[in-house]
Amino acid sequence: MKERERARWRCRRGLLELDIVLQRFMDKHYATLDEAGIRQFETLLDFPDTDLWHMIVQKDEDEGKAGLQPVLHLLQSI
Amino acid sequence: MRAALQLSEAGLKVAVLSKVFPTRSHTVAAQGGIAAALGNVTEDNWHWHMYDTVKGSDYLGDQDAIEFMCRQAGEVVYELEHYGMPFDRLENGKIYQRPFGGQSQNFGGAQATRSCAVADRTGHAMLHTLYQRNVRANTQFFVEWMALDLIRDEHGDVLGVSALDIETGEVMILQARATLFATGGGARIFSASTNAFINTGDGLAMAARAGVPLQDMEFWQFHPTGVYGAGILISEAVRGEGGYLLNKDGERFMERYAPHAKDLASRDVVSRAMTTEIKEGHGCGRDADHLLLKLDHLGADVIKARLPGIREIAIKFAHADPVREPIPVVPTAHYMMGGIPTNFHGQVVAPYKTGPEEVVQGFYAVGECACVSVHGANRLGTNSLLDILVFGRAAGNQIIEDLKRNSHHKHLPGDAADKALGRLARLDSQKDGENVSQVGDMLRKTMQTHCGVFRFADLLKQGVDKISEVAQRARNTEIRDKSRVFNTARVEALELDNLVEVAVATMVSAQARTESRGAHARDDFPHRDDDKWLKHTLYFSEDRRLDYKPVRLKPLTVESFPPKARTY
Numbered sequence: 320m321k322e323r324e325r326a327r328w329r330c331r332r333g334l335l336e337l338d339i340v341l342q343r344f345m346d347k348h349y350a351t352l353d354e355a356g357i358r359q360f361e362t363l364l365d366f367p368d369t370d371l372w373h374m375i376v377q378k379d380e381d382e383g384k385a386g387l388q389p390v391l392h393l394l395q396s397i
Numbered sequence: 398m399r400a401a402l403q404l405s406e407a408g409l410k411v412a413v414l415s416k417v418f419p420t421r422s423h424t425v426a427a428q429g430g431i432a433a434a435l436g437n438v439t440e441d442n443w444h445w446h447m448y449d450t451v452k453g454s455d456y457l458g459d460q461d462a463i464e465f466m467c468r469q470a471g472e473v474v475y476e477l478e479h480y481g482m483p484f485d486r487l488e489n490g491k492i493y494q495r496p497f498g499g500q501s502q503n504f505g506g507a508q509a510t511r512s513c514a515v516a517d518r519t520g521h522a523m524l525h526t527l528y529q530r531n532v533r534a535n536t537q538f539f540v541e542w543m544a545l546d547l548i549r550d551e552h553g554d555v556l557g558v559s560a561l562d563i564e565t566g567e568v569m570i571l572q573a574r575a576t577l578f579a580t581g582g583g584a585r586i587f588s589a590s591t592n593a594f595i596n597t598g599d600g601l602a603m604a605a606r607a608g609v610p611l612q613d614m615e616f617w618q619f620h621p622t623g624v625y626g627a628g629i630l631i632s633e634a635v636r637g638e639g640g641y642l643l644n645k646d647g648e649r650f651m652e653r654y655a656p657h658a659k660d661l662a663s664r665d666v667v668s669r670a671m672t673t674e675i676k677e678g679h680g681c682g683r684d685a686d687h688l689l690l691k692l693d694h695l696g697a698d699v700i701k702a703r704l705p706g707i708r709e710i711a712i713k714f715a716h717a718d719p720v721r722e723p724i725p726v727v728p729t730a731h732y733m734m735g736g737i738p739t740n741f742h743g744q745v746v747a748p749y750k751t752g753p754e755e756v757v758q759g760f761y762a763v764g765e766c767a768c769v770s771v772h773g774a775n776r777l778g779t780n781s782l783l784d785i786l787v788f789g790r791a792a793g794n795q796i797i798e799d800l801k802r803n804s805h806h807k808h809l810p811g812d813a814a815d816k817a818l819g820r821l822a823r824l825d826s827q828k829d830g831e832n833v834s835q836v837g838d839m840l841r842k843t844m845q846t847h848c849g850v851f852r853f854a855d856l857l858k859q860g861v862d863k864i865s866e867v868a869q870r871a872r873n874t875e876i877r878d879k880s881r882v883f884n885t886a887r888v889e890a891l892e893l894d895n896l897v898e899v900a901v902a903t904m905v906s907a908q909a910r911t912e913s914r915g916a917h918a919r920d921d922f923p924h925r926d927d928d929k930w931l932k933h934t935l936y937f938s939e940d941r942r943l944d945y946k947p948v949r950l951k952p953l954t955v956e957s958f959p960p961k962a963r964t965y
């Protein structure tokens with residue numbers, strides 16, 4: 320029920336750069352996500368901080384990232 | 398987690414509470430490394446490290462605690478290595494070390510090479526290593542639990558905490574024979590901060606509300622290069638590689654302030670120079686409120702190869718690609734030297750009974766929230782990861798000893814949870830109240846303007862009034878969402894209460910200290926005054942009273958380092 324609030328709290332991270340990007344994502348994109356998008360976002364939030372940050376800034380076409388599109392792409396574009 | 402490990406491995410029952418998943422603690426941001434005089438690259442020994450730390454602290458550090466820390470540094474690093482921390486290696490297989498500001502050989506001689514690292518992921522590796530090890534030792538984690546208030550009985554002994562399970566909204570009492578705070582820093586009291594959002598100084602506020610004083614709160618380290626507007630730290634490595642600062646006239650102004658060290662002078666020196674430039678109208682941008690960090694002259698290849706992380710941050714948060722254009726930067730609040738007063742066994746000490754440093758039974762504090770004090774008026778880079786390891790372990794050992802004597806739980810007073818429940822009830826029933834984020838913004842702006850890098854008598858005086866007004870408004874915050882499950886608005890309102898405690902303590906302590914020492918720089922008192930001020934500040938929240946206690950100048954085994962002028 321409180322999926323959004325739960326996600327919002329999980330956007331609290333140890334890295335300030337993630338705090339900022341994830342907050343912007345919550346404000347700008349979260350409301351537009353469908354069920355699959357929400358699942359992708361939650362999967363991404365489970366990554367350790369440094370890994371998540373590298374996924375966001377290194378825009379390589381890693382195969383492992385395929386299942387996380389389009390949400391990862393949205394995060395990269397912020 | 399280091400203390401928890403010690404306890405779990407000794408067979409004790411340990412609960413670790415954390416607002417966020419433990420490996421997402423702010424320690425994850427630490428890239429530079431951890432200091433230990435291993436001497437793997439250049440000759441080194443703990444006594445030199447001790448000298449540097451005492452000098453760096455501007456002689457406000459307690460020399461017994463500093464000796465203790467520097468002596469144990471090697472041991473705790475090797476211990477981490479043994480736990481599986483993947484330190485970078487030299488060709489001969491020994492742990493790689495890199496040089497950092499403030500590290501010297503032979504008591505102020507040539508640069509020493511003292512910081513051990515795991516690439517740019519030292520904090521990350523440390524958290525994961527300790528977390529895994531704790532899981533193996535059966536430490537019980539309470540994830541997304543927020544401690545609200547400390548429970549003390551009529552003797553002042555600490556019996557545990559009240560805490561909120563963020564997921565369900567339930568408030569619980571966690572009764573414990575020993576309670577240890579390792580709640581981290583509180584630099585979110587400033588608008589320009591390198592700290593993550595969770596760093597709201599909760600542990601300090603809980604201690605202060607329970608009558609424990611806060612020590613040396615006027616001392617905050619400002620990092621010279623936080624990204625303008627966002628706060629993210631741009632590491633000294635950029636200036637180490639040859640980057641430098643420019644004012645709006647394109648002048649490399651650090652040459653005027655520190656002719657020798659220039660842009661690589663110590664953090665407080667560079668931050669003060671930058672603030673002076675801005676104050677004198679040489680700042681950049683529409684509001685003339687920041688400076689520029691230029692590195693394009695290093696060439697695209699060097700930047701891409703050696704500073705890729707920095708480039709990504711600049712592009713994302715400053716919309717500037719440093720390969721072509723400079724990064725807008727501003728001095729940014731970074732580290733809190735003050736905190737909950739402890740001795741070097743991690744026991745919280747306060748002048749609440751007969752002596753000035755009486756042990757508060759059952760209460761321990763470690764890390765950035767504690768003030769041992771090893772950092773005094775100014776922390777050296779990579780000394781805080783060392784601090785959390787050494788004193789985490791020491792506190793664990795001390796708890797094991799203390800629990801041998803106190804084998805039973807003490808009687809829990811009937812009103813144990815009242816303080817926390819009262820605050821929640823107030824929040825639930827508040828009508829026509831204040832908006833949490835607006836009051837938070839006002840708090841941060843007040844601290845930034847009135848208690849920043851440079852401190853002025855009139856600004857501090859007004860600052861005390863203004864921050865009192867903020868505190869008053871924070872007492873009437875209102876939240877719209879009154880539900881229980883994952884109510885993040887409620888959590889943020891509770892965090893604001895904590896920020897207020899930290900901010901008021903900082904402003905009041907700063908106004909009173911009429912000298913300049915380490916990170917506390919007064920415009921009206923530009924010099925250090927050892928006759929009057931070689932002492933620690935103690936701030937008491939209930940009546941905003943200040944008290945002072947002497948600095949421990951006597952080390953454990955070696956001769957004292959007497960105060961000298963601090964030049965680099």
Ligand SMILES: Cc1cc2nc3c(=O)[nH]c(=O)nc-3n(C[C@H](O)[C@H](O)[C@H](O)COP(=O)(O)OP(=O)(O)OC[C@H]3O[C@@H](n4cnc5c(N)ncnc54)[C@H](O)[C@@H]3O)c2cc1C
Pocket residue numbers: 414415416417418419421422423424425426427428429430431432519520542543544545579580581582591592593595599600630731732763764765766778779780781782783785
């Ligand atoms: C960008 C950056 C880079 C840095 N680099 C270095 C470096 O290279 N070397 C170095 O030595 N130092 C460095 N520092 C400083 C160092 O990282 C910190 O001082 C140190 O990590 C603090 O560790 P800690 O264990 O005290 O707190 P933290 O790691 O901040 O952990 C605090 C924990 O307490 C929990 N908590 C807080 N409040 C509550 C509550 N109310 N209820 C329940 N849980 C709570 C949090 O969830 C968290 O788990 C750096 C700091 C920054 C900002």
